[in-house]
Amino acid sequence: MRDEFDEPQPAIETLDPAAKVAAAAAPEALLPQVPAGIQLLNRDFLTDVANIPDGSIDLIVCDPPYGLGKDYGNDSDMRTGDDFLAWTRSWLELAVPKLKPSGSLYIFCTWQYSPEIFSFLKTKLTMINEIIWDRRVPSMGGTVRRFTSVHDNIGFFAVSKDYFFDLDPVRIPYDEVTKKARSRKLFEGSKWLEVGYNPKDVWSVSRLHRQHAERVAHPTQKPLEIVERMVLASCPKGGRVLDPFMGSGTTAVACARQQREFVGYEINESYCAIARERVSIAANPVPVKARPVKPKVKRQTETQ
Numbered sequence: 503m504r505d506e507f508d509e510p511q512p513a514i515e516t517l518d519p520a521a522k523v524a525a526a527a528a529p530e531a532l533l534p535q536v537p538a539g540i541q542l543l544n545r546d547f548l549t550d551v552a553n554i555p556d557g558s559i560d561l562i563v564c565d566p567p568y569g570l571g572k573d574y575g576n577d578s579d580m581r582t583g584d585d586f587l588a589w590t591r592s593w594l595e596l597a598v599p600k601l602k603p604s605g606s607l608y609i610f611c612t613w614q615y616s617p618e619i620f621s622f623l624k625t626k627l628t629m630i631n632e633i634i635w636d637r638r639v640p641s642m643g644g645t646v647r648r649f650t651s652v653h654d655n656i657g658f659f660a661v662s663k664d665y666f667f668d669l670d671p672v673r674i675p676y677d678e679v680t681k682k683a684r685s686r687k688l689f690e691g692s693k694w695l696e697v698g699y700n701p702k703d704v705w706s707v708s709r710l711h712r713q714h715a716e717r718v719a720h721p722t723q724k725p726l727e728i729v730e731r732m733v734l735a736s737c738p739k740g741g742r743v744l745d746p747f748m749g750s751g752t753t754a755v756a757c758a759r760q761q762r763e764f765v766g767y768e769i770n771e772s773y774c775a776i777a778r779e780r781v782s783i784a785a786n787p788v789p790v791k792a793r794p795v796k797p798k799v800k801r802q803t804e805t806q
């Protein structure tokens with residue numbers, strides 16, 4: 503299961519030139535400014551989670567090591583088989599009680615382990631969806647003894663049937679051609695045609711290849727578009743999100759952008775530093791004039 507993410511990644515500079523000039527004049531300006539309400543903890547989730555009060559979290563976004571042997575600068579992804587599943591159950595046992603009665607949980611995983619993980623979670627929570635993340639991997643030959651795997655599985659679970667879910671901020675607008683095609687009398691006045699449609703459970707979003715504008719030095723960084731959709735739909739504004747394995751801080755960035763509180767854990771100090779910098783940039787965007795020009799990345803979502 504090797505892909506481009508297995509290769510060592512060069513450090514990627516994210517500080518823009520205008521900020522660098524300011525930092526030379528006042529070195530303290532280099533320290534990332536993380537807003538109040540966003541906690542980025544360089545700690546082990548399993549030993550520190552007891553500090554989070556039970557029933558205090560609106561949404562848990564879990565993107566744990568998948569059990570595929572990735573190098574996170576530690577041996578956290580070296581467990582396989584029963585050992586990996588026992589570890590997964592042990593941290594889920596600790597995480598689930600932190601949810602409010604209206605809370606929900608998303609977990610990223612792979613087809614190798616999703617059946618066992620979902621069965622286990624179904625003994626504790628209500629399963630709402632299985633979302634397939636189609637990583638839009640280009641066809642390049644590869645395996646010849648089975649079909650090429652190009653998706654991650656995401657389980658969406660809730661504590662109760664009264665879980666918080668706000669569809670409107672994540673609706674996908676119809677383009678003009680589709681709107682026109684649905685202009686028959688039957689569709690006249692339909693709210694859904696104006697406000698956009700409910701995302702389907704197959705999310706086609708490009709993985710962050712090395713040249714991607716969003717990419718930082720983390721081997722399995724998730725696209726912001728995916729995580730932001732989870733935050734917008736499943737956490738009320740001002741609510742609190744937990745990420746037990748925050749990596750480069752994608753969930754924290756989504757929370758900083760969307761006015762949600764956040765607490766996240768990461769055992770690798772350099773990933774925490776990346777998370778701090780990303781959150782600081784998201785929370786204190788550089789004025790448009792000072793921003794370096796970046797190539798536009800077309801967001802690919804799904805067919806209508």
Ligand SMILES: C[S@@+](CC[C@H](N)C(=O)[O-])C[C@H]1O[C@@H](n2cnc3c(N)ncnc32)[C@H](O)[C@@H]1O
Pocket residue numbers: 545546547548565566567568574576578720722723724725746747748749750751752753767768769770773
């Ligand atoms: C799949 S990555 C998360 C990637 C993240 N979603 C992003 O977009 O950058 C999993 C992360 O969990 C971290 N990790 C592993 N065991 C941990 C633990 N016990 N507590 C906190 N973090 C841990 C790893 O170092 C790794 O960076």
